[in-house]
Amino acid sequence: MRVRSCVSEQTNIESERVDESPELSEADIHRLELQRRENRDAVRMLGFNPYGQRSDALMTLAQAHAAFDEGADLENKESTQARKQAKRDTPDTPESELPAIVDQRPIVRVAGRVVLSRDNGKLIWLNLRDHTNDSFQIAVSKRDCDENGFKLAKLLDNGDIIIAQGPLTKTNTGEVTCWASTLEPASKCLVPPPEKRLGLQDPDARYRQRYIDMWSNPDTTRTLLLRSKLMSAMRRYLETNEFVEVETPVLQTQAGGAAAKPFFTHMNALHLDLSLRIAPELYLKRLLVGGMPRVFEVSRNFRNEGLDKSHNPEFTSLEVYQAFGNYETMLMLTEGLIQELAQLAASEQGISAAAMPFGEWLIDYEKPFEQITYAELFEKAMGFSMGDMDKVRDACAARGLKTKSEDGTPIADIFLVNELFEGVAEDLIDPARPTFVLDYPASLSPLTRPKAGTESDPVPLAERWDLFIGGMEIGPAYTELNDPDVQAQKFKEQLAGVDDEESTFRSFDEDFVNALKVGMPPAGGLGLGMDRLVMLLGNQRTIRDVLPFPMMKPLRPGPAATQEDESESSDH
RNA sequence: GGGGGAGUAGCUCAAUGGUAGAGCAACGGCCUUUUAAGCCGCAGGUUCAGGGUUCGAGUCCCUGCUCCCCUACCA
Numbered sequence: 001m002r003v004r005s006c007v008s009e010q011t012n013i014e015s016e017r018v019d020e021s022p023e024l025s026e027a028d029i030h031r032l033e034l035q036r037r038e039n040r041d042a043v044r045m046l047g048f049n050p051y052g053q054r055s056d057a058l059m060t061l062a063q064a065h066a067a068f069d070e071g072a073d074l075e076n077k078e079s080t081q082a083r084k085q086a087k088r089d090t091p092d093t094p095e096s097e098l099p100a101i102v103d104q105r106p107i108v109r110v111a112g113r114v115v116l117s118r119d120n121g122k123l124i125w126l127n128l129r130d131h132t133n134d135s136f137q138i139a140v141s142k143r144d145c146d147e148n149g150f151k152l153a154k155l156l157d158n159g160d161i162i163i164a165q166g167p168l169t170k171t172n173t174g175e176v177t178c179w180a181s182t183l184e185p186a187s188k189c190l191v192p193p194p195e196k197r198l199g200l201q202d203p204d205a206r207y208r209q210r211y212i213d214m215w216s217n218p219d220t221t222r223t224l225l226l227r228s229k230l231m232s233a234m235r236r237y238l239e240t241n242e243f244v245e246v247e248t249p250v251l252q253t254q255a256g257g258a259a260a261k262p263f264f265t266h267m268n269a270l271h272l273d274l275s276l277r278i279a280p281e282l283y284l285k286r287l288l289v290g291g292m293p294r295v296f297e298v299s300r301n302f303r304n305e306g307l308d309k310s311h312n313p314e315f316t317s318l319e320v321y322q323a324f325g326n327y328e329t330m331l332m333l334t335e336g337l338i339q340e341l342a343q344l345a346a347s348e349q350g351i352s353a354a355a356m357p358f359g360e361w362l363i364d365y366e367k368p369f370e371q372i373t374y375a376e377l378f379e380k381a382m383g384f385s386m387g388d389m390d391k392v393r394d395a396c397a398a399r400g401l402k403t404k405s406e407d408g409t410p411i412a413d414i415f416l417v418n419e420l421f422e423g424v425a426e427d428l429i430d431p432a433r434p435t436f437v438l439d440y441p442a443s444l445s446p447l448t449r450p451k452a453g454t455e456s457d458p459v460p461l462a463e464r465w466d467l468f469i470g471g472m473e474i475g476p477a478y479t480e481l482n483d484p485d486v487q488a489q490k491f492k493e494q495l496a497g498v499d500d501e502e503s504t505f506r507s508f509d510e511d512f513v514n515a516l517k518v519g520m521p522p523a524g525g526l527g528l529g530m531d532r533l534v535m536l537l538g539n540q541r542t543i544r545d546v547l548p549f550p551m552m553k554p555l556r557p558g559p560a561a562t563q564e565d566e567s568e569s570s571d572h
Numbered sequence: 573g574g575g576g577g578a579g580u581a582g583c584u585c586a587a588u589g590g591u592a593g594a595g596c597a598a599c600g601g602c603c604u605u606u607u608a609a610g611c612c613g614c615a616g617g618u619u620c621a622g623g624g625u626u627c628g629a630g631u632c633c634c635u636g637c638u639c640c641c642c643u644a645c646c647a
Contacts, residue, residue, distance in 0.1 A: 032582050123604035172605050192582035195596055197608055204639045305646050
C-alpha cells in the first residue's frame with residue numbers, strides 16, 4: 001500500500017526491520033534520507049554533536065526580532081563606514097589611529113528550524129521558524145562567523161534545527177537579521193520536508209504526521225497553542241468564580257450521564273468488564289451530594305459512534321455544577337465565560353470579538369447573546385404551537401418524517417415535536433449571533449428539573465437551555481433534578497421509551513439514585529463542547545483541526561487487538 | 573448508510589488509450605546583502621494495490637485500501 005507522506009514507506013520498512021534486526025540496510029533507506037545521513041556524518045566530522053545539547057538563555061525568534069536597536073545598528077554602520085573611508089583617504093595611517101568601530105548592537109541567541117536557505121557562496125542566508133515567528137533571517141558570512149559555524153551552514157538541510165548567535169542588524173533591504181558569529185546544530189531532520197512555500201497539503205498526511213504539519217504549516221501550531229490558552233483562561237475564569245477542578249473516573253461499570261454508545265474494555269485484576277465514560281455528570285453530582293459547592297471537570301469523553309467534521313470518538317467537554325444555582329445562573333456564567341474566551345482569542349488573532357470569522361459568518365461575541373424559548377422558536381418556524389399534536393403529526397407526515405418506529409409502535413408525540421424542531425426550527429437561529437434556546441420539553445430532558453407551573457401544560461417544560469453558535473450546538477445547561485423518586489421514575493421511563501438498540505446503552509444507576517436520597521442541594525449544571533468552542537474561536541472548519549492527534553484509521557492493523565488477546569491468556 | 577471526487581518523483585501538480593513531465597526540494601559547479609535568490613549542469617518513477625479489456629493502460633472496466641466533499645444517522 002502506498003503512503004502519501006514525507007516518510008513514505010521507509011518508516012514502515014524500518015519499523016518492520018527493527019523487529020528482526022536493529023541494523024538498517026542502506027537499500028531500504030530512501031536516497032534523499034541517505035544524503036541527509038551523509039550530511040549528518042559530515043557535521044560529526046566537524047566535531048559537533050548533530051543532535052545538540054542543553055542551551056540556556058535562548059530567545060524566541062519574536063523576542064530576538066523585537067530586540068533590534070535601530071540606533072545601535074546605524075552607529076555601527078556609520079563607524080564602520082568612517083573607518084573604511086579613513087583607510088581609503090590616508091592608506092598610511094596606522095590601524096590604531098583609524099576611527100574605532102562602535103558596536104552596541106544587541107547580541108541574540110536563537111534556535112529554530114531552517115525553512116529556507118540561500119547560499120551565495122561566501123554568504124549564506126537562512127530563515128528560521130519557531131512557534132513565535134514564521135521566518136526570521138540569519139546571515140552566515142565566511143568573514144564574520146566562526147569557521148566551524150560557516151562549514152556547518154554549508155551542510156544544513158531544510159528542516160534541521162540550529163542555534164545561531166550574533167548581533168542584530170538590518171540588511172540593505174531593511175530586514176532585521178541576526179548576523180551570526182556562531183552557529184551550532186541542535187537536531188537533524190533526516191526526512192525530506194514538504195514543498196517550502198506550500199507546506200504539507202495532503203490532509204491525511206497532515207493529521208497522521210502532525211509533527212511535520214505543525215512546522216511546515218505554522219497555522220496548525222497557532223491553533224493548537226490557541227486551544228491551550230483558551231483552556232487555561234477557562235480554568236482561570238472558573239477558579240475566579242470559586243469553582244474547583246475535580247477528576248472523576250474514566251473507567252466505569254456503567255456509563256451514564258448521556259445517551260451514547262460507550263467503548264468497552266476489560267480489567268484483568270477484578271475480572272470486570274468496564275466502559276469508558278460517555279459523560280462525567282453522575283459523578284460530579286455525587287460530589288455535590290458530598291458537599292462540594294462548585295465543581296468543574298475538563299472531561300475527555302468517549303463515544304463509540306460516527307466520525308464527521310464535528311465528531312471525534314474522544315472529545316473534551318467542560319462540565320460545571322453549582323450548588324444553589326439553576327439554569328439561569330449557568331446562563332450568566334456561560335455567557336461571561338465565552339465572552340472572555342472570545343476576547344482572548346480575538347486579541348491573539350488581532351481581530352475584534354464583535355466580528356469573529358467562522359466559515360462564511362462573522363460572529364458577534366460582544367453583544368449580549370440572544371435568548372428565545374423552545375416554544376417560541378417552534379411556533380416561529382412552524383406557524384403553530386408545539387402543543388397542537390394534530391398539526392405536529394400532519395407536519396411530520398408532510399415532511400416524510402417517520403411517525404412509527406421500526407416495530408410499528410407509534411413514536412411518542414414529543415419526539416415528533418423534537419424532530420420538527422431539529423429539522424426546521426434550529427435553522428432559524430442566526431449562526432452569527434450566539435443564541436440560548438430555553439425551556440425544552442420535559443420529556444426530552446430526564447435529568448432536568450421540571451419548570452415550575454408547566455406540569456399541566458400540553459407540553460410540560462424543563463429548566464434547560466441549549467447554546468447555538470455558528471450553526472453548532474455548543475452545549476446544554478440544566479436546573480438539575482434532585483428528587484430521588486422523580487429521578488428513579490425518569491430512569492425507568494427513559495429505559496422504556498427508546499428503541500432496543502439505544503436502551504442497551506442506558507442503564508438504571510442505583511447508586512446515583514441512592515446519592516440523591518442522601519440529598520443533593522438544588523443546582524445548576526452545564527456542559528460545553530470545548531473542541532467545538534475552539535473551532536469557533538479559532539475559525540477552524542473541522543474538529544480534526546483543533547485536535548493535535550485526531551482519530552485516524554490505521555494504515556495497517558495495529559497491535560491493540562492482539563495485545564488484548566495476550567493479556568487475556570496471560571491472565572490465566 | 574447513500575451519492576460524488578481524489579490517489580502519478582521527497583513535496584505541489586501535469587500528461588486524446590500510443591516513449592510518464594514541470595516547479596520546488598535534492599545532487600555537482602559559480603556567486604559576500606539574498607527574500608520563493610540567481611545562473612550552468614545532473615539525477616530522481618512498482619503512476620495506491622490486485623485483477624480484466626486491448627497490439628498497447630497513469631488513462632477504460634471490476635474488486636479492494638486510504639483520504640476529501642455532499643448527504644443521512646448520532647443528547
